[in-house]
Amino acid sequence: MTVRSIPEDRAMLCSGHAACPGCIDALTVRHVLAGVGADAIAVVPPSCMAIIAGPQPFSALKIPVYQPTLESSAAAASGLRRALDAQGRHSTTVVVLAGDGGTYDIGFQCLSSAAERNEDMLYCCLDNEGYMNTGAQKSSSTPRHAWTGSTPAGKTSRKKNLTEIMAAHNVPYVATASVAHLADLRRKVDKAMGLRGLRFLNLLIPCLDGWGLRDDAGLAAARLAVESGAFPLYEVEDGARWTVNSAKTRPVADYLALQGRYRHLTAEQVAALQDEIDAGWARLQRQASASAAPLAMPATPAVPADRAPAG
Ligand SMILES: Cc1ncc(C[n+]2csc(CCOP(=O)(O)OP(=O)(O)O)c2C)c(N)n1
Numbered sequence: 001m002t003v004r005s006i007p008e009d010r011a012m013l014c015s016g017h018a019a020c021p022g023c024i025d026a027l028t029v030r031h032v033l034a035g036v037g038a039d040a041i042a043v044v045p046p047s048c049m050a051i052i053a054g055p056q057p058f059s060a061l062k063i064p065v066y067q068p069t070l071e072s073s074a075a076a077a078s079g080l081r082r083a084l085d086a087q088g089r090h091s092t093t094v095v096v097l098a099g100d101g102g103t104y105d106i107g108f109q110c111l112s113s114a115a116e117r118n119e120d121m122l123y124c125c126l127d128n129e130g131y132m133n134t135g136a137q138k139s140s141s142t143p144r145h146a147w148t149g150s151t152p153a154g155k156t157s158r159k160k161n162l163t164e165i166m167a168a169h170n171v172p173y174v175a176t177a178s179v180a181h182l183a184d185l186r187r188k189v190d191k192a193m194g195l196r197g198l199r200f201l202n203l204l205i206p207c208l209d210g211w212g213l214r215d216d217a218g219l220a221a222a223r224l225a226v227e228s229g230a231f232p233l234y235e236v237e238d239g240a241r242w243t244v245n246s247a248k249t250r251p252v253a254d255y256l257a258l259q260g261r262y263r264h265l266t267a268e269q270v271a272a273l274q275d276e277i278d279a280g281w282a283r284l285q286r287q288a289s290a291s292a293a294p295l296a297m298p299a300t301p302a303v304p305a306d307r308a309p310a311g
């Protein structure tokens with residue numbers, strides 16, 4: 001068995017789903033759910049993933065799906081967790097599959113408070129850097145200078161660094177990942193599944209339509225995002241131990257050139273984006289080297305006794 005193969009009993013996203021042809025949102029979720037397994041409930045707010053999962057009573061997912069409002073995924077997941085625990089179903093995973101608009105922006109308040117309470121859930125942000133299923137409007141995840149339907153001259157502010165914000169909540173596990181680096185993604189899902197408490201995965205999903213990509217360029221864009229350092233792969237345990245899992249091997253210009261949303265950029269704007277990425281990369285390296293020192297933070301908060309797995 002290779003990391004690419006998914007046994008039938010772990011294939012939780014079926015064919016016949018409604019993703020745009022070629023979109024790696026579906027591929028990403030297929031691999032995330034292969035790591036999560038059948039004993040799970042998905043929380044899917046309005047987003048591309050809600051469309052992909054399908055309209056009731058139809059579903060492309062083999063696990064139960066709860067669709068909350070756009071702003072309430074982490075609160076809905078907290079409630080489901082408590083209901084499952086009250087029934088003694090401690091081993092059932094609550095997995096959130098939300099977009100960046102529903103996570104960085106409108107759902108952030110309840111995500112932050114769920115993180116503060118260390119609610120036991122796997123929260124996955126499917127980050128396509130915009131409100132894509134409603135026609136590609138900007139979110140606070142959209143990078144500077146990118147075209148969107150609501151920033152026709154390019155976005156003027158930078159991408160919010162939600163991964164670092166989540167790490168600052170000192171939850172057990174926070175990581176970035178991409179299906180273009182599949183072994184790393186599957187390892188991170190497995191690692192998250194081995195922990196309790198709030199685990200947050202930020203997954204980059206190049207949007208074919210919103211980013212101006214060819215139908216077969218989703219994986220290439222994801223790979224270039226990592227290799228240019230625009231979307232570095234890293235993980236943070238207990239808010240304290242930072243590990244970088246990728247290398248920065250090419251200029252951001254290679255990544256930008258693939259995408260229609262950056263077609264209007266001047267050479268100065270490309271250079272400014274390169275400077276921004278270089279500064280972010282240097283900061284990440286400093287975090288990783290500083291956390292190689294002995295731990296100053298308490299270790300992973302224990303799951304409260306009344307919510308500990310049975311047996
Ligand atoms: C309060 C509220 N405002 C607006 C909407 C309309 N709406 C549904 S999905 C969506 C976009 C969500 O974007 P994101 O979370 O990034 O998911 P994506 O579509 O990009 O996967 C919007 C604006 C809504 N459902 N609820």
Ligand code: SF4
Nearest residue numbers: 020023048132207208
């Ligand atoms: S709108 Fe973009 S992110 Fe959404 S399914 Fe289509 S290609 Fe994928």
Ligand SMILES: [Mg+2]
Nearest residue numbers: 099100130132
């Ligand atoms: Mg989005």
